[in-house]
Amino acid sequence: MRKKVSPAKIFTYIVLIFWSLTTLYPFVWVILNSFREKGLIRKDSFSIPTANNGFTMDNYNKAMDRFDFSNAYMNSLLVSIAVTIAVVIIAGLAAYGLVRFKFKLRSLCYSLIMAGMMFPVFSTIIPVFRMEASWGIASSGNRWLSLLAVILPQIAGNLCFAIVVLMGFIESVPIELEESAFVDGCNAYQVYFHIIIPAAKSSFATVAIFSFLWSYNDLFTQNFFLRVPKEKTITLLLNEISSQAGTDYGLMAASVVLIVVPVLVVYILLQKHIVKGLTAGAIKG
Numbered sequence: 001m002r003k004k005v006s007p008a009k010i011f012t013y014i015v016l017i018f019w020s021l022t023t024l025y026p027f028v029w030v031i032l033n034s035f036r037e038k039g040l041i042r043k044d045s046f047s048i049p050t051a052n053n054g055f056t057m058d059n060y061n062k063a064m065d066r067f068d069f070s071n072a073y074m075n076s077l078l079v080s081i082a083v084t085i086a087v088v089i090i091a092g093l094a095a096y097g098l099v100r101f102k103f104k105l106r107s108l109c110y111s112l113i114m115a116g117m118m119f120p121v122f123s124t125i126i127p128v129f130r131m132e133a134s135w136g137i138a139s140s141g142n143r144w145l146s147l148l149a150v151i152l153p154q155i156a157g158n159l160c161f162a163i164v165v166l167m168g169f170i171e172s173v174p175i176e177l178e179e180s181a182f183v184d185g186c187n188a189y190q191v192y193f194h195i196i197i198p199a200a201k202s203s204f205a206t207v208a209i210f211s212f213l214w215s216y217n218d219l220f221t222q223n224f225f226l227r228v229p230k231e232k233t234i235t236l237l238l239n240e241i242s243s244q245a246g247t248d249y250g251l252m253a254a255s256v257v258l259i260v261v262p263v264l265v266v267y268i269l270l271q272k273h274i275v276k277g278l279t280a281g282a283i284k285g
Helices: 007-034 058-066 069-100 106-116 125-135 143-170 175-183 188-199 201-217 219-225 234-244 249-269 271-280
Strands: none
Touching: 007 249, 058 249, 069 106, 069 143, 069 188, 069 201, 069 234, 106 143, 125 143, 125 219, 143 201, 143 219, 175 188, 188 201, 201 234, 201 249, 219 234, 234 249, 249 271
16 A cells, blocks of 8 residues: 655655755855866856866866865864864763763763853863963974864864763663673773773764864864964865965865865765764663
């Protein structure tokens, strides 16, 4: 028997399809025009470029020749990977401690974590900059110290979200598993690494993916701390390209593709881990 489709479901699908088209269209438009000759973008920016209709690779060649993408990618990857590793380690241990251990300041710590999610980064950037300048790592002129100056506030900015997500899943892990491990002679660290991490694998993957993407796309913090060309990350490079080649739409489109599409591909490939990790701790038991 055929299932009846209600009018409400049809309307829902129509809205979702329309929303998906409006979301995907800008990406498709940028990709198409990155292969189109500069002079044809304003005249015909909606058709598919072909050999007889303005198809060219010059935009990508020009982007690679004019701008140092390899150095910017290296800086972005160094910052994002360091932030991701630190957030996963610190947030995991903090979440496990807050969920499984009872101590006097537990409620206060949890309240501070929730409060930390309410403050935007630009409200604390001045005191953070002054603190790091007093340490000698901000505006030092040293590439590695400058990258460290970006990594530290990004770790702090991602920790609250990561701890909350991981706490939600760890709470759903049966306590009997840990009690059995303690009976067998395991200590708290062994329980965490051999039981909690394997059981919360999806949530850790979610935290890692979001931390990496947020760090990779963070323009404000990086623009505040990184001023020397050799320190520029990929988001700063895109900002520089938009200011120097604002009217060269072909070059702009090619640069956006080089910067955005690799991360978009990673996100699409790992999206099942994101959805699973965010919903895994929603229901206990």
